[in-house]
Amino acid sequence: MKSGKKKTANSTHTNGVTSNGADDKEPFVPQISRKIKACAACRRHKIKCLMDESGPPCRRCAERNLGCVLSKNLQSIIEEKSQYSEAIAQDLEHMHTALKELTKNAGLPDLPPLQSAALRDADGSPGADNVQVGHIRNGLGAHHDDYGPSCDNSPKISPEDEGLPYVPIHSLYALTKMRALRSPETIEAQRQKTVDDFITRGQLGLDTAQRLFGLYRDRLDPFMYGVGCKYKTLDELRKRSTILTAATLTVAALHDAQSDSIYGTCSTEFRRLMERSMFERRVDRDYLRAMCVASYWLSDMSWMLSGYAIRRAAECNLHGSHSRALAEQTEEAADSARLWYILYICDQHLATLYGRPSIVQEDSSIQGWDSFLDLPVATDEDKRLASQVTLLSIVRSVRELFGPDKGEAIPRVYINQINHFNRQLDQWIGHWSNTMNDTHHRIGAFPRKGALLHFHFAKLHLYSHVFRGLPGEQPVPHYFLECASMAIASATSIITFMRTDPDVAAAVNGIPSYLHSMTAFACMFLIKVAVKYGGDLIEKDRVYEMITGLVHQFRTLPTGKWHLANLMAGGLEKMVATLNPGLDGQMMQFPDGTTMRNMMVNSLGGGGAHAQAHLGDPAFGEIDTDAFFDYGMSFGLSPVFPFDPTTFALDGTGQVATAPMRDFTTVEYQQVGSNPGT
Secondary structure (H helix, E strand, O other): OHHHHHHHHHHHOEOOEOOOOOOOOOOOOOOOOOOOOOOHHHHHHOOOOOOOOOOOOOHHHHHOOOOOOOOOOHHHHHHHHHHHHHHHHHHHHHHHHHHHHHHHHHOOOOOOOOHHHHHHHHHOOOOHHHHHHHHHHOOOOOOHHHOOOOEOOOOOOOOOOOOOOOOHHHHHHHHHOEHHHOOOOOOOOOOOOOOOOOOOOOOOOHHHHHHHHHHHHHHHHHHHOOOOOOOOOHHHHHHHOHHHHHHHHHHHHHOOOOOHHHHHHHHHHHHHHHHHOOOOOOOOHHHHHHHHHHHHHOOOOHHHHHHHHHHHHHHOOHHHHHHHHHHHOOHHHHHHHHHHHHHHHHHHHHHHHHOOOOOOOOOHHHHOHHHHHOOOOOOHHHHHHHHHHHHHHHHHHHHHHHOOOOOOOOOOOHHHHHHHHHHHHHHHHHHHHHHOOOOEOOOEOHHHHHHHHHHHHHHHHHHHHHHOOOOOOOOOOHHHHHHHHHHHHHHHHHHHHHHHOHHHHHHOOOOOHHHHHHHHHHHHHHHHHHHHHHHHOOOHHHHHHHHHHHHHHHHOOOOOOOOHHHHHHHHHHHHHHHHOHHHOOOOOEOOOOOEHHHHHHHHOOOOOHHHHHHHOOOOHHHOOHHHOOOOOOOOOOOOOOOOOHHHHOOOOOOOOOOOOOOOOOOOOOHHHHHOOOO
């Protein structure tokens, strides 16, 4: 009996550790039942310590203003140490994950896994990551539905830690720690030891890339005020930013007649990099710079990239770079401010072209362009940049006054506002034409002449609104006749200026897509006015001679086949052919064998009875041109003009016979102040 009792006692309790038998595999966990309840002062005096449940100070220490310290027992120390160790492990894993992302973006070798995480997973220690590993080992984590949003492992905060959040999303981030809710800071690109891009992979030859980079750096970037590429060599650019390399080479290939075969390679690589980086949390200035370059020149993706770039720039507080530049007066802050100005310019360009609301609002950075020019780091290129910011502020006001095209005529009371905007534009060209330098070391005299070209575009945009909403054969109201004449004068000045001025003519292969779109609008505007109003406002033969001369100039440009000037030339050539005064009583045949009659039949849906009825007699003079033109005089600036250039594309050698050209004089700067419409 005694031996049995002793055996039972040993099996029940041995040194405070329970055991359920020899087969029990539970780990040894020390249990400390006795907890310290008296403070150090009361224990030292060996008196009873009256401690409230809320903790120290006890009553005696409180009455005597003594320091009341409650010593910790071994169990508390073990628990706190375990929590502290777990917090350190999570912080290390968080930093390790961030470093892996940085090394991945920089093209460096992957980091080895954390040994602490491997030991913790092997030991089965508690933790959020270990729970996930356990699910994967059990086959429960193979589904993507189990993956939630990534969160930051930052310490928990209490309501008293900070003041009231001034941005609502801060409250949600404080509760959830979702990483996607936190605005990333802009980081500078680090110089990579090895470069992995489409040049390294052999998709583009190094010699070709060098040639394209030189074209962009020396020829194209000055049209973007020197903001697009601040690197002197291709090697430096490739080490700094892969996506900026793809963007600059794509734009250069678009403007190079020898690069038609590689434009697709460059464009595909840039699109691939953009798609891959769409959800990257942290970006640098060169990433934003690449989107600025693409928005400025690549018309097929400018709308989408511009809006996305503005949102990413706002995340990085790029809109606050103007204030930072004024405070720091450093080149880095000034470069960020220039990028924000470029984004504003692209945004206003696209809002004008598409007739849609702009995204960037006119805050202190936009209105404070004069203070930016006073900085010691400001350059002559910044003057050109600021001139565009001020001009587009006026154009924005014009756009907001007239609003979207609803098919309604402009009220007569708008004349006062139109005259007000006209005075603002006159003051603008008077100031900036005298402020800019006469010559540029790379693009000649284009800065001053480009300002005059922008001036005429703004005048055309302003005055063309008086044609809005005029139904059928209704003439222009008499109170808008002067405005209509100003619109026609601006459009003719644009075409004449491009044809006769050598600096502007040479700059056609380099100017941004906005200027090409406005040139197309000026041409279509004159064609529509000539067809609808005949010789009342402008003669058809004059429009024909001007536009055919411009088409001939476009076809002789050394540009790529996908350049807007080449794409516009074919469509304008066919459209203006309907104005040829020598076509009465005869059929016009184009070099590709297409006759005007066949083109008209095809545009009306084939050779059906409806098309033949409109054509009537084979003589061109009896063609019902209402079936070919949209005479609804809707002069909104949408780039989707009432013709499809691909429908009228000729062969590369196709030319239309042109009538003898008239001589037009170049517009002089001195005439602008006295006669702004010339």
